[in-house]
């Protein structure tokens with residue numbers, strides 16, 4: 001017997017159309033470096049604009065050097081960041097020192113700009129525990145490798161901020177692939193239920209390793225996943241530093257004013273491989289797609305914008321590049337000078353009190369290490 005469906009009063013297909021139409025991409029600076037949305041231009045001084053450019057240029061150099069250090073065997077795990085500078089650096093630029101960052105494995109630049117010394121980032125890459133011995137005054141958690149886990153933790157950290165009555169936020173990052181994880185939904189749902197001061201960034205770089213965004217979900221935007229959690233979501237041009245900054249700044253204002261969490265999807269692209277551990281992007285991406293995204297480059301459009309304003313030039317950029325190279329050289333030397341990691345170190349930093357079996361092992365290793 002055919003089921004009776006003609007008494008459904010809601011046009012289900014139309015429901016999706018209505019939601020989809022609400023999620024248009026916010027862009028302020030186009031690919032030519034021209035302002036296309038005057039009303040949304042954030043209030044930044046010339047000095048702040050220059051600082052944002054400096055940080056993006058510096059981060060591009062850090063990425064290039066990290067890739068070659070990895071190839072020379074001088075770094076361990078590394079997830080390239082080139083292409084994502086607006087998404088990463090401009091979002092961080094809207095934060096304050098007291099805000100907590102819960103990064104994913106690709107978000108090392110944000111924690112460096114939040115104050116993590118460069119040599120510690122290198123030690124983290126090498127799997128050295130000193131890399132995550134984060135200075136007490138820095139509100140940073142170690143980069144998360146488990147996809148989406150940081151979303152749940154962020155809801156908790158933000159609840160702590162709320163309970164302590166602090167005027168700050170917890171911000172976290174995941175990728176397009178991360179939005180398919182249970183932790184993603186649990187995190188935004190909890191944050192919505194408790195109206196905590198959290199900012200959830202989804203860096204949609206179009207691929208989860210080799211899985212394209214279109215195969216990841218039937219949702220037309222990742223931003224609209226916020227609706228189910230009862231929180232606002234916005235999709236921004238993630239290659240546009242002004243749009244990313246403006247969205248995060250507003251989300252931060254809402255959060256510290258007690259208006260709850262926000263989800264922000266940044267449309268971006270990673271130029272390099274997924275990580276330096278053997279991934280070959282030519283097997284799942286075309287050259288055409290790569291060059292389509294390279295035309296949207298955040299550094300190129302921001303450089304044009306600042307040059308047109310007369311506040312940026314080649315000499316200034318050269319200076320940043322030299323500084324970055326020098327800092328990296330010093331930092332890698334410092335990382336090389338760190339003491340070799342011992343098993344007893346790992347046991348003692350993981351435990352305040354050792355259970356009997358670890359006590360035994362600790363003694364065995366202590367004995368071995370003393371030789």
Ligand SMILES: Cc1ncc(C[n+]2csc(CCOP(=O)(O)OP(=O)(O)O)c2C)c(N)n1
Nearest residue numbers: 106145146147175176177178205207208209
């Ligand atoms: C829970 C979990 N499942 C699978 C993996 C393996 N893994 C590492 S990165 C990745 C893809 C993530 O893609 P996306 O969220 O888009 O982030 P991107 O790397 O593109 O920044 C996967 C599946 C993991 N680290 N954790």
Ligand SMILES: [Mg+2]
Nearest residue numbers: 175176207208
């Ligand atoms: Mg991705």
